[in-house]
Amino acid sequence: MADSGSEDIAVIGNTDLTPSESQNNLKNTMVEKGTSLLKKMEISVAEAEKRTGKNAVNMQETYTVYLIETRPVDAASEGTSPVPDSLWRRYSEFELLRNYLLVTYPFVVVPPLPEKRAEFVWHKLSADNMDPDFVERRRVGLENFLLRVASHPVLARDNIFYLFLTEEKAWKETVFETGFQAKADSRIKALNATFRVKNPDKRFAEMKHYGDELQAVVSQLLRVRARAADRFYGVYKVHGNYGRVFSEWSAIEKEMGDGLQSAGHHMDACLQQQADMHARYAASIDDILEEEEHYADQLKEYLFYADALRAVCRKHELTQYELETAVQDLSSKKQQREELATGTVRTFSLKGMTSKLFGQETPEQREAKLKMLETQIEEGEEMVKDRNVECEEFVKGAWTDIERFKEQKDHDLREALISYAIMQISMCKKGIQVWNNAKECFSKM
Amino acid sequence: MSVPAVDNTVSSGNASVAIPADMSGQMLDLDEDDDLEVFSKDTTITDGSSFNASMQTSPASMINQYKFEEEEEDVGTKDIFVTVDNPESHVTAIETYITYRVMTKTTRSEFDSSEFEVRRRYQDFLWLKGRLEEAHPTLIVHPLPEKFVMKGMVERFNEDFIETRRRALHRFLNRIAEHPIFSSTEDFKIFLTAASEELISHKKQGPGFLSRMGETVKAVAASVRGVRNRPEEFNDMQEYVEAFSQKINSLDKVTQRIIREQREYLEELKECGPTYTLWSNSEQELAEPLKNMADCLDRCYKETDEQVKQLNDQLSPALHEYVLCTETLKAVIRRRDNIQADFEAKTEALATKKADREADSKVLSLAWDSLVGRSPEEVKQQRQQKLKAEIKEMKDDLEKLEDRLEWANNALKSDWTRWNKVMRTDLRSAFVDTAERNVSYYEKCLAIWESFLHSQRTDAEANGKADFS
Numbered sequence: 001m002a003d004s005g006s007e008d009i010a011v012i013g014n015t016d017l018t019p020s021e022s023q024n025n026l027k028n029t030m031v032e033k034g035t036s037l038l039k040k041m042e043i044s045v046a047e048a049e050k051r052t053g054k055n056a057v058n059m060q061e062t063y064t065v066y067l068i069e070t071r072p073v074d075a076a077s078e079g080t081s082p083v084p085d086s087l088w089r090r091y092s093e094f095e096l097l098r099n100y101l102l103v104t105y106p107f108v109v110v111p112p113l114p115e116k117r118a119e120f121v122w123h124k125l126s127a128d129n130m131d132p133d134f135v136e137r138r139r140v141g142l143e144n145f146l147l148r149v150a151s152h153p154v155l156a157r158d159n160i161f162y163l164f165l166t167e168e169k170a171w172k173e174t175v176f177e178t179g180f181q182a183k184a185d186s187r188i189k190a191l192n193a194t195f196r197v198k199n200p201d202k203r204f205a206e207m208k209h210y211g212d213e214l215q216a217v218v219s220q221l222l223r224v225r226a227r228a229a230d231r232f233y234g235v236y237k238v239h240g241n242y243g244r245v246f247s248e249w250s251a252i253e254k255e256m257g258d259g260l261q262s263a264g265h266h267m268d269a270c271l272q273q274q275a276d277m278h279a280r281y282a283a284s285i286d287d288i289l290e291e292e293e294h295y296a297d298q299l300k301e302y303l304f305y306a307d308a309l310r311a312v313c314r315k316h317e318l319t320q321y322e323l324e325t326a327v328q329d330l331s332s333k334k335q336q337r338e339e340l341a342t343g344t345v346r347t348f349s350l351k352g353m354t355s356k357l358f359g360q361e362t363p364e365q366r367e368a369k370l371k372m373l374e375t376q377i378e379e380g381e382e383m384v385k386d387r388n389v390e391c392e393e394f395v396k397g398a399w400t401d402i403e404r405f406k407e408q409k410d411h412d413l414r415e416a417l418i419s420y421a422i423m424q425i426s427m428c429k430k431g432i433q434v435w436n437n438a439k440e441c442f443s444k445m
Numbered sequence: 446m447s448v449p450a451v452d453n454t455v456s457s458g459n460a461s462v463a464i465p466a467d468m469s470g471q472m473l474d475l476d477e478d479d480d481l482e483v484f485s486k487d488t489t490i491t492d493g494s495s496f497n498a499s500m501q502t503s504p505a506s507m508i509n510q511y512k513f514e515e516e517e518e519d520v521g522t523k524d525i526f527v528t529v530d531n532p533e534s535h536v537t538a539i540e541t542y543i544t545y546r547v548m549t550k551t552t553r554s555e556f557d558s559s560e561f562e563v564r565r566r567y568q569d570f571l572w573l574k575g576r577l578e579e580a581h582p583t584l585i586v587h588p589l590p591e592k593f594v595m596k597g598m599v600e601r602f603n604e605d606f607i608e609t610r611r612r613a614l615h616r617f618l619n620r621i622a623e624h625p626i627f628s629s630t631e632d633f634k635i636f637l638t639a640a641s642e643e644l645i646s647h648k649k650q651g652p653g654f655l656s657r658m659g660e661t662v663k664a665v666a667a668s669v670r671g672v673r674n675r676p677e678e679f680n681d682m683q684e685y686v687e688a689f690s691q692k693i694n695s696l697d698k699v700t701q702r703i704i705r706e707q708r709e710y711l712e713e714l715k716e717c718g719p720t721y722t723l724w725s726n727s728e729q730e731l732a733e734p735l736k737n738m739a740d741c742l743d744r745c746y747k748e749t750d751e752q753v754k755q756l757n758d759q760l761s762p763a764l765h766e767y768v769l770c771t772e773t774l775k776a777v778i779r780r781r782d783n784i785q786a787d788f789e790a791k792t793e794a795l796a797t798k799k800a801d802r803e804a805d806s807k808v809l810s811l812a813w814d815s816l817v818g819r820s821p822e823e824v825k826q827q828r829q830q831k832l833k834a835e836i837k838e839m840k841d842d843l844e845k846l847e848d849r850l851e852w853a854n855n856a857l858k859s860d861w862t863r864w865n866k867v868m869r870t871d872l873r874s875a876f877v878d879t880a881e882r883n884v885s886y887y888e889k890c891l892a893i894w895e896s897f898l899h900s901q902r903t904d905a906e907a908n909g910k911a912d913f914s
Contacts, residue, residue: 231710439880
């Protein structure tokens with residue numbers, strides 16, 4: 001099972017500070033070498049491309065496809081890098097895969113996809129799905145998703161997932177053939193109905209509550225962050241204005257200030273230098289904010305994970321409810337049998353009254369009824385047994401996965417905080433350098 | 446001590462006398478007449494209005510009033526130290542106002558003692574400035590902080606406002622003390638040393654109100670007339686001042702804008718820490734790192750707040766002062782122009798008068814004169830005498846005016862050079878200080894984040910987790 005304490009942990013790469021470096025790897029993902037799929041193959045989402053085509057209602061549309069590359073691990077480790085297998089997928093196919101996994105493994109906290117639409121934007125970021133920055137961040141997010149699934153002890157073994165990575169054309173058909181859609185629909189319907197569980201499992205209730213809190217607080221954090229980033233951007237950009245004024249002032253000194261300058265002091269040169277520095281300082285904000293967005297993406301993943309967690313808790317409730325319903329049905333059937341057998345009416349029933357009023361049934365009728373009840377009771381007992389098993393298995397599976405998720409979350413978020421601190425440190429160091437240079441430059445004025 | 450010659454030395458055949466080092470790096474060229482060391486710091490100025498005294502010396506010697514070494518200010522040779530501090534509020538029946546303590550420490554002989562302490566209010570500073578400007582219309586007086594920054598009485602007594610004003614007043618007095626001419630005026634000395642009642646009575650004397658009014662009226666009238674032959678260097682000066690004024694205004698505005706943006710950023714930053722704290726309440730393993738994060742952000746918030754405050758309290762006023770300076774410069778150039786315009790007008794008038802006399806001498810006697818019994822020759826002679834007298838007076842006047850103009854031009858030229866130096870020094874230190882503070886700010890933030898990393902690494906090691914290097 002998921003065992004994070006082992007020395008075999010291989011940390012796959014970097015949710016990087018410089019996006020140019022973020023290729024295959026994610027610092028976030030704790031991967032066990034023992035996981036079946038990643039032992040065999042390297043997975044990456046290498047590129048994104050725009051396509052146009054006709055959609056379901058025969059209208060032209062533009063969409064983006066992503067290139068999934070897979071490469072057998074053994075070949076790579078031998079020193080040769082063979083050409084990877086690859087296929088193109090669009091976002092909707094990823095969604096389809098995820099829905100399949102959700103239905104098939106209801107007790108698993110299924111890794112989330114990157115957001116469908118850009119949220120928590122601030123003015124510099126574009127909310128447009130076609131914006132290249134958005135596409136790039138989505139590419140990274142999709143890769144992250146695949147790696148998370150591939151490193152999951154249960155999900156990695158799924159065949160549909162494997163086919164998703166390897167079988168371009170026929171995959172969709174295969175997924176639908178599993179009939180998961182019908183299950184999905186009925187599950188959704190059931191989940192949407194209001195139901196109450198008689199003996200709610202305390203642990204799951206707590207987990208659900210935690211999921212609610214996590215979602216609320218991370219949303220708030222993302223909002224606050226976005227606003228702060230917006231303002232921060234403004235401050236840096238205004239420094240650019242300094243640059244322009246210094247440049248103009250430098251021109252004045254050059255033209256008219258010659259007679260006024262003392263030997264060895266070249267005000268115009270100094271001012272121009274200042275101008276350049278301020279321009280660079282102002283431009284540096286773009287890099288800084290790119291890294292900030294990266295941090296935001298890490299937070300977002302867990303925002304969506306919170307949702308997945310809540311979904312598991314909800315499904316558990318449903319499972320429990322179904323069990324309770326089956327138990328209740330069985331017990332009421334048993335009661336009916338008893339009444340019929342002993343001829344006593346324990347509880348008021350309309351049937352009983354009518355039979356009293358309109359005459360007893362014949363012994364043959366009673367016999368038939370009893371037989372039917374027996375069958376139903378047998379079936380009921382089977383149902384209860386099944387549901388019990390289902391429930392137990394669900395609880396066991398879910399709780400294991402929740403534990404795994406908790407550890408992953410604690411590790412990942414802690415790493416994210418550390419990365420953030422490292423980024424801030426780097427920014428401070430640059431700031432010190434810039435302003436030390438400025439100080440030196442000004443001193444020569 | 447070496448006395449480097451400066452290009453604008455006028456060879457009037459005067460000997461350059463070596464000046465001892467305690468002259469604050471300024472050199473003087475002395476005229477043959479030693480008792481006319483009007484602008485030497487060592488000499489007592491007899492007349493508060495040194496403007497009049499200067500009239501008696503030849504313009505040639507004036508030109509070299511200020512020759513500066515190319516080196517920077519050497520504080521060690523200053524012989525007067527002035528500070529403005531300790532604002533106090535005074536309440537009377539009529540008004541409430543603030544006074545500031547003005548402390549002087551000096552070794553100058555014209556001062557009766559070596560230490561003085563007086564209290565002055567803003568009005569007193571205004572008075573001093575007015576006097577200096579009046580006496581030296583073409584010298585550059587450092588600006589005072591503005592009367593009212595914001596409307597309403599409340600703001601006048603706001604702590605920050607008072608502190609900003611105090612600093613500006615301190616700078617003002619120091620600039621005056623450093624100025625070769627201003628610092629040796631009687632008015633300045635009285636300002637620094639006189640008891641309050643003494644000052645009040647001194648204010649009442651002196652080139653009266655009316656003459657001041659007269660000057661103003663004349664100045665206004667003169668400004669209407671244009672200047673015809675403005676020397677090239679003053680054209681250059683004006684061009685520079687115009688351009689510089691624009692730039693310094695822009696810098697001032699940009700700085701204000703940065704302060705505004707920073708403040709808005711602070712508003713948002715304020716919420717970050719508490720959000721992490723909120724989050725930590727839901728977590729177990731993560732609670733510690735999240736709380737540390739919140740702590741870091743709160744500390745960063747404080748540092749950023751401090752930095753903005755310094756920007757607002759130091760850089761912004763320094764830039765704003767130079768915005769005011771450019772206004773002073775424009776006024777000084779105008780005043781010089783007025784003197785020239787006056788001179789040109791009077792020159793014209795003299796020429797006209799002379800022409801009149803010429804014309805008059807050719808005029809035949811009028812019948813009227815014979816009617817009233819005066820001989821034509823007599824009348825003509827009387828008229829000619831009158832004109833001659835008028836012309837003499839105008840000539841004398843014009844000579845004085847010519848001297849005045851030349852003196853004004855030279856004064857402005859020299860002071861312009863001095864002002865430029867001071868401007869560069871002031872702006873340089875303001876920018877250097879700001880850069881230093883920014884470095885310090887980033888260093889503090891760096892330490893905050895490094896402490897966060899350190900705490901996480903310590904935790905990780907304690908829990909036997911992976912190494913993060």
